[in-house]
Amino acid sequence: MLNIKENEDLSKLNHSCAHLLAQAVKHLYPHAKFWVGPVIEEGFYYDIDLGEDVIKEEDLPKIEKEMKKISKDGKRIVRHELTKEEALEMFKDDKYKLDLISRMDENEVVISCYTQGDFTDLCRGPHVDTVKELKYFKLLKVSGAYWKADSNNKMLQRIYGICFRSEEDLNNHLKELEDQKNRDHRKIGKELDIFFMNDLVGKGLPMYLPNGYIIWEQLENYIKMKERKLGYQHVLTPPLGNVELYKTSGHWEHYQENMFPKMEVEGEEFVLRPMNCPHHMMIYANSIHSYRDLPIRIGEIARDCRFEASGALKGIERTRSFCQNDAHLFVTPEQIESEFSSVVNLILESYRELNITNYHFELSLRDPEDKVKYHKDDKMWDMAEDTLRRVLNNLGISYVEKIGEAAFYGPKLDVQVKPAVGNEITISTCQLDFCLPAKFNLTYVDKDGSKKTPVVLHRAVFGSIDRFIAYYLEETKGALPLWLSPVQINIIPVNNDYHLDYANEILNKLRENDIRTELDMREEKLGYKIREAQTRKIPYTLVLGNNERDNNTVTYRKYGEESTTTIETDKFIEMINNQIKEYK
RNA sequence: GCCAAAUUAGUUCAGUGGUAGAACAAGGCACUCGUAAUGCUUAGAUGUAAGUUCGAUUCUUACAUUUGGCACCA
Secondary structure: OOOHHHOHHHHHHHHHHHHHHHHHHHHHOOOOEEOOOOEEOOEEEEEEEOOOOOOOHHHHHHHHHHHHHHHHHOOEEEEEEEOHHHHHHHOOOOHHHHHHHHOOOOOOOOEEEEEEOOEEEEOOOOOOOEHHHOOEEEEEEEEEEEHHHOOOOOEEEEEEEEEEOOHHHHHHHHHHHHHHHHOOHHHHHHHOOOEEOOOOOOOOOOEEOHHHHHHHHHHHHHHHHHHHHOOOEEOOOOOEEEHHHHHHHOHHHHHHHHOOOOEEEOOEEEEEOOOOHHHHHHHHHOOOOEOOOOOEEEEEEEEEEOOOOHHHOEOOOEOOEEEEEEEEEEEOHHHHHHHHHHHHHHHHHHHHHOOOOOOEEEEEEOOOOOOOOOOOOHHHHHHHHHHHHHHHHHOOOOEEEEEOOOEOOEOEEEEEEOOOOOOOEEEEEEEEEOOHHHHOOOOEEOOOOOEEOOEEEEEEEEEEHHHHHHHHHHHHOOOOOHHHOOOOEEEEEOOHHHHHHHHHHHHHHHHHOOOOEEEOOOOOOHHHHHHHHHHOOOOEEEEEOHHHHHHOEEEEEEOOOOOOEEEEHHHHHHHHHHHHHOOO
16 A cells, blocks of 8 residues: 655645635634644544534535635645744634644744645645646545544544545555455455354354354464474463452453453452453463473463454454464573564564564664553663564564553564555464562572562564454455465366266365365356356366366366366375365 | 444345345256356345334334444453
8 A cells, every 4th residue: 555654745735625615614614723634644634623503524525625626726835934933923823723822832833834825824834836737636534633632622624535546546546445355354354254243142252153263263373383392382261250369460450441340259359350461470370480390381272352443343353252373482581582583583474474574663662751551670671672572683574563462461473464454454473471460479489498489471473363363364355365265176077967976985084184174066158157267266276077087087177277177186185185174 | 332324035245214126145946067157936124112103124212243443452
C-alpha cells in the first residue's frame, strides 16, 4: 500500500487538501471550529468541532462538491508569518487554535498561517501554490475522534480523505482499497468455512469450524516442534485462577478493568486468566533450581480471556477468548543476550518458512522521564535496552525504537504487521521482565550458594494463534500453503461409473500417508467440480480417468494454474510428502 | 466504552406503507460428462421488542449484533 506520508509531494498535496476540506466545511457549517488536519499514511484527515451538528457519510458528496467549487475558483495559497501575539489575536475566538498557539515557543518555531480566498488556517506548511492543484481527491470516511486523543475529552468529528496528482492515480488507489477488503480475514474466514461467531454464544468469541481447526492444529504442532528443538518444555495450566494469584503478580491492581469480573464459589474468588505468566511463575516455583538448570523454558498453547472493549473486537484478530503461543524463559542475567537472540532467530526462521515478508520490528523502550509508569531501576533499564539493541544489531535486523512503549516491567521487541483493514497489529513479541520473578519470590541457587532472582523473557512467536491465522489468511488471500490447507488434495473421477474404484484406491493411499484428501463423487460435470476446487483454494486437484487408471498414474492441477501434469502415483505422493515436510 | 452506519433465505444482493425478488448453495428429476458454472424442478428469509398506522420488512424508539473510525490493546 502507498504511504502518502513518505512522499514529499503527496504529503504537501494531501495536507493542502485538508485545508480545502476545512474551507468547504466552513462554508457549509459556518460555526465549525477546527483542531488539526495532518497528513497520514492513508491520506489526510481533519478534526472538526461542529457543536450540535453531525456530518454523516451521506454528507460527504456535498462537501466534496463544495471543495471542487473552491478548487475551480483557483485562489492562491498565501503564507504569512506572525508573532505569537499576532497569532493569539488573530485566532482569539477559536479555542482550539488558541490551545495550539499557546503551547508554541516563539523562539523555537516560526508561527505561520496560510490563506486561500476567504479561509485562513494556522499552519506550519508547506502547501501547494494554489487550490487549483487540488483536483483529484476523495473523502473516504467520517468518524468520531477524541480531542487530543484523550477519551476524557470531547469527541470531535474526523473526516478522512485522500488526494492525488491525477485521476488515474486516484482511481487506482480506490481500486486498491476495494481489493484490500477482499482479503479481509473475516470475508475469507466465512468463504472457506474457517470460523464463525454466534450471538447466543457471545460476541468476540470465535468458534473454529473443522477447516479452521486443522489450520490451528498445524500451527500448534509446528511451533511446539520448533520450541522443543530449542529445549522448551510444554505444560498445561488452567484457564482461570484465584484472584490472589493476580494480586501477587500486580495484574489485579493494574489491569482489572480488562479482565472478566471475578466469580465467587464456596468463598473462593476466581478470574478467567488474561495471561499466563502467573501460572508459569508457579510452575517455576514448584521446585528449587540451580544456576545449572537455567535457562528453563516453559511453553504453553494457552487459552486466555480478556474483557476487550466491544468497539475493539475484530474477527479473530481481536477477541475476548484467544489462545497464546506463550512461553516464559527463566534465565540468569548473563543468559539474557543468548536467549533473546535465540527467540529472535526463532521468529525469523518461522517467518521465513511461512514465507511472511510484510512485517517490521519495533523496539519498545521506556520513557526515562516517566517515573510513574516504569519500574524504577535506571541501571537495569539501561542494561536491558542495550542488550536488546546489541542483539538486534548483531543479527543485522533493522528496527524502529519507540520511546515510552515499553511494558512497565521491561523493554520489549514487537513484530508489527498491517492487516487488510485497520491499524497495525502486533504478531510476535518478546519482553524482558525484571519484576514478576521478584514478586513471586522466584530464586535459583547460584555458584556461590546464594539465592538469586532469575530474569524472565515473555515471548510469543505466533502471538495469539487466532490473530496469527487472521493475519496469515490475509497475507495468503486464503490460498494457504499445502501443509496448512484444510483439504490438501481433491480427487475428481472423470466418470463415477468407471473410475470410482481407482479414485477410492488413490484416496486411501493418500489418507494412509496422512495427506488430507477429499473425493468429489457428486454427479456433476468435471468443469463444475474443477471450478469449485479452485474457489475453495485447494492446493492440488487430481483428475482420474481411463488414462490414469490404466497406467497407475494421477493427473494433477495446482491451485491457480491451468496446466496439468501426469505422473506415477508413488512419485506424486513422494512429491506431496516432501512439500509438506518443507512447509511449502 | 465513544461517534456514525448497517442488519432481508445457508451465502451474496434486489425491493416495497398493502401477497418480499434473484443468483449461488441445499433437496428432487433428467443428463454420464477429460480441467472454472448442464437443464428442469422443490423448499427456504425481513435481528429482537415496543410504538405510529386500517395495515409496518419499509416510518419512530429501544435493545442486540456487525461494519468504519476514536479510545484501549498488560
